[in-house]
Amino acid sequence: MFFAGAMQNNRHLEELNLSGNEFSEVGGGFMGAGIGANETITALNLSWNHLRQKGVFALCRGIRSNNTLQWLDVSWNGFDDEGASGLATVLKYNEVLTYIDLTNNRITSKGAMKMAKALFINKTLQTLRLGKNPIDMDGSLQLLKAIRGNEQSGMHVLDLTDVLLSQEFLELYTVVQEERPHFSVVYGGVGQDLSWIVGDKKHMRRDPMQVFQDYIYQNHTRVITVFQSFNREDRDKVTREAFKRGLKGAKIPLSAYEIEHMLDRLDADGDGMISYADVMAGQKELFKKKREEEWKKYTEVLEERRKRRQVKEKLEGALDVLDREPRTAEAWIRALHRMKQKQTNPSRSSTRSGSRLGTSRPASRISTNGAAEGTPRESAARTPQLMSVVGSVWKKPHRNERLTSSSSPVSDQPRSALSRAGSAAGRTRTDPHT
Structure with missing residues (x-):
């Protein structure tokens, strides 16, 4: 209540971080009134505040009256599909917001459909984070279709971490990337169901760098030779697209998801270029990982032998006592x-x-x-x-x-x-x- 009163009277505040509190639905009502009356705030973080449905509804009423708020984080508040529907209604008419974080709010495909309708109309939003929500494959596909269908969309990043995707989604994503190079989708994570990409679940456990290394060994070639064959104009660096085309042209058995995962690891700085040094660094990381796995197995065998030796000594001691007494x-x-x-x-x-x-x-x-x-x-x-x-x-x-x-x-x-x-x-x- 006191923060809301300060926001109504303050004419200089631009950024406010109140995350990690317990405002709940009542606090959300006060914050909605404060945002609606403020004319200077541009960034607001209300994550981890248990706002739930009524709190987010009050917040949405305040955002409708505000013309300066550009950055909003309401993640981890548990307002499910009804709250997502309220924020989707705001996005249909808002022309200021550029960033919204809705991570882990129990939003299902029903709420994703509402957000997709808003993305089909909105022109200013650039980043939307919907990761760690129980959205199914159809819901994620509708979000991507809405972004592609909106020719005036300003979307740059769609975060779908730990959200189920389909083969149709990745195929459409490839098309959208060719049409809009600045647009990207963040996906993957623990629990991701991506077995459909390779057609066999056991392939998802393999390392793409290991597959690349096996290809080099089987064809009796070198990394530098394969790397230079991807782009003959520049021997030091190649673009992500050229590297991807080279992998497909060499018929290295990697799926679309595995190629993207490999490129994300090699392009650590995010400049869109992959150098020979990046590939060698990836190889060193692979060899280090294999050595650690082998050492772990070796220590497990030693521990098992030690336990067996202890049990044997105890049994021999017990038999010794029975022999003597x-x-x-x-x-x-x-x-x-x-x-x-x-x-x-x-x-x-x-x-x-x-x-x-x-x-x-x-x-x-x-x-x-x-x-x-x-x-x-x-x-x-x-x-x-x-x-x-x-x-x-x-x-x-x-x-x-x-x-x-x-x-x-x-x-x-x-x-x-x-x-x-x-x-x-x-x-x-x-x-x-x-």
Whole structure:
């Protein structure tokens, strides 16, 4: 509200950046009133302000009354197709705006159609950014058709980053570029569906510079020879169009999109000329990228070997402990048996305080008929599956101890065998290797 009041009374302000705030729809209403009353402002940035539909509608009413605003950024405000329709109505009659940024505003093909109708009439707009909006192929094609159909259009840049394009769009774009050399379309980016260009999705993963390098190797020629064949008049530089014609004439298997991508990389300074030094720089970049990929694969193999070696060492250490201390392993098996016994009979009392490994006799429990329950023989009978698996591992006598036929690790002898194992476990409990 205070900014809007200052804009109404100020007669010197030309540029105002209020991006990254939270004006929302209410703030958009105030800003619309301030812009409508101001007579000097030429550039306004209201990106990332959550203006939504009502805020943009109020802004559009203010822009209609303003005759000085040339540069407007309302990106990342989420006003979708209705807001785009309001701005399209402004563009039909506005003769001052030269730059509008509508990036990431949830504008679909419906809003793009409205903008296309405005572009067919508008004469002054030079840059329109509609990237990162969910516009389909038909919507982007209609935008390009509108620009071509308007003979008095002043468009220089149409930004469609991360917007779906069609084969018909690129073919028409080639025609428009020949008619208007100053006009360009920005497209591409992450998630771009351009598989239709090459007819096979796997081709989109290849590097155009790599294809160019493979052509040189296969034909046993040099880069300088191929480069000079593109333009015999000037051996140091060639235009983008001459380079493109040379690639097509040499029958290098590159699609239209891949050629454009390659030219954009080589023409980094944007002067429209490609020199031999640019091509060599592109080759160096390609070789550097390949070396980095090979080094990454090599480090991944080393890391995998290191992890396997660690696992192997841990397993060997565990087997070493079992070899040196077989009775300790038996004690832990009996502890496992005791834990299973507790889960089967949760109401039973715990083991004696003097046996931490569950080797002592559990307390007996008297049933309703007077018989004693909870003996080791009955407990082992309750868990036959667990002890059969564990007992099968430790049934054979270990080479470091002598076991009689009656002293199996999981023997159901009431007292003698379990007491001997418990005393052995007590002796080895202080061993740091256990």
